[in-house]
Amino acid sequence: MKKSNLVKVGGIFIKAIVTNKYGPPDVLELKEVEKPVLEDNQVLVKVHASSINYGNLVLLRGEPFLARFAFGLLKPKYSIPGGDIAGVIEAVGKDVQRLQPGDEVFGDLSGSGWGGLAEYVSVPEKALALKPANLSFEEAAAVPMAGVTALQGLRDKGKIQQGQRVLIYGASGGVGTFAVQVAKSFGAEVTAVCSTRNLEIVSSIGADYVIDYTKGKFNEIEQNFDLILGVNGYQPVSAYKRALRPNGIFVHVGGSGAQMFQVMIQGPWISMTDSKKMSSFLQRANQNDLVYMKELLEAGKVKPVIDRSFPLGDIQEAFRYFEQGHAQGKVVITV
Structure with missing residues (x-):
């Protein structure tokens, strides 16, 4: 201190x-x-x-x-x-x-x-x-920290746009629950990935679709998403790449150490040789973004x-x- x-x-x-x-x-x-x-x-x-x-x-x-x-x-x-x-x-x-x-x-x-x-x-x-x-x-x-992480990851790193298909992997945790709601506030169609016990919670905060990763459904996805925010989990980078549309963006916010290492090593190469972009992200404290979250909260768009x-x-x-x-x-x- x-x-x-x-x-x-x-x-x-x-x-x-x-x-x-x-x-x-x-x-x-x-x-x-x-x-x-x-x-x-x-x-x-x-x-x-x-x-x-x-x-x-x-x-x-x-x-x-x-x-x-x-x-x-x-x-x-x-x-x-x-x-x-x-x-x-x-x-x-x-x-x-x-x-x-x-x-x-x-x-x-x-x-x-x-x-x-x-x-x-x-x-x-x-x-x-x-x-x-x-x-x-x-x-x-x-x-503050979780809400701004979701905002910066989606808006600044993920370049979220209205009407896009967005997937939040790890949607039931601190950052994930904010990410679902922030993505909806931008007018995106949101698919949330979580475990069985959390299906009801992510549905209640506005997710359009929910995938239970414990049943292996995520591995069946093929090129559905414009933007994926990886908040938590253990999926290999190849699984996220497969789930992206051409020109899609994957943003790694958190997950296993092995997953983070893969994004750091493989992400730049994939981004250079493919239309799909993969990168990691670290939140920065920012007063303007805190005020932005305040406005979303007071408008009832995020809780x-x-x-x-x-x-x-x-x-x-x-x-x-x-x-x-x-x-x-x-x-x-x-x-």
């Missing part, structure tokens, strides 16, 4: 989740830390809720190993994890222009020091946007799907549950 987030303020302490080494959820501890103070461009947020994303697992375990070059080689660079937050601004620095005390906000802190699994956090105002008026703090905390909520003190249990990979939508932490 940034040094400025741990400066003394008259001996005032807050509760936060702290870890000083990589490992399983057991390394996460609920501790008292000194209340963060403001820098001139920051706002102090009283956090009401946070949520867990894949990036939190990377920060927890330090895997894949290459991630340690960004997060700390031998131990976590940021001692207080937590990217997604929703809460109320308590104070603002003198250079803050758009936000003010009392504003209800939500945001993604992954690009500004993390630290969301705490009662308070100080962050640049560019990491935040006003909370959607029709969402609770818990619902709003489920949105967060929350699987379970855990109190801050049960953070180890929450991460164990999330690591199992079976959550339907998001896992939220109430602070």
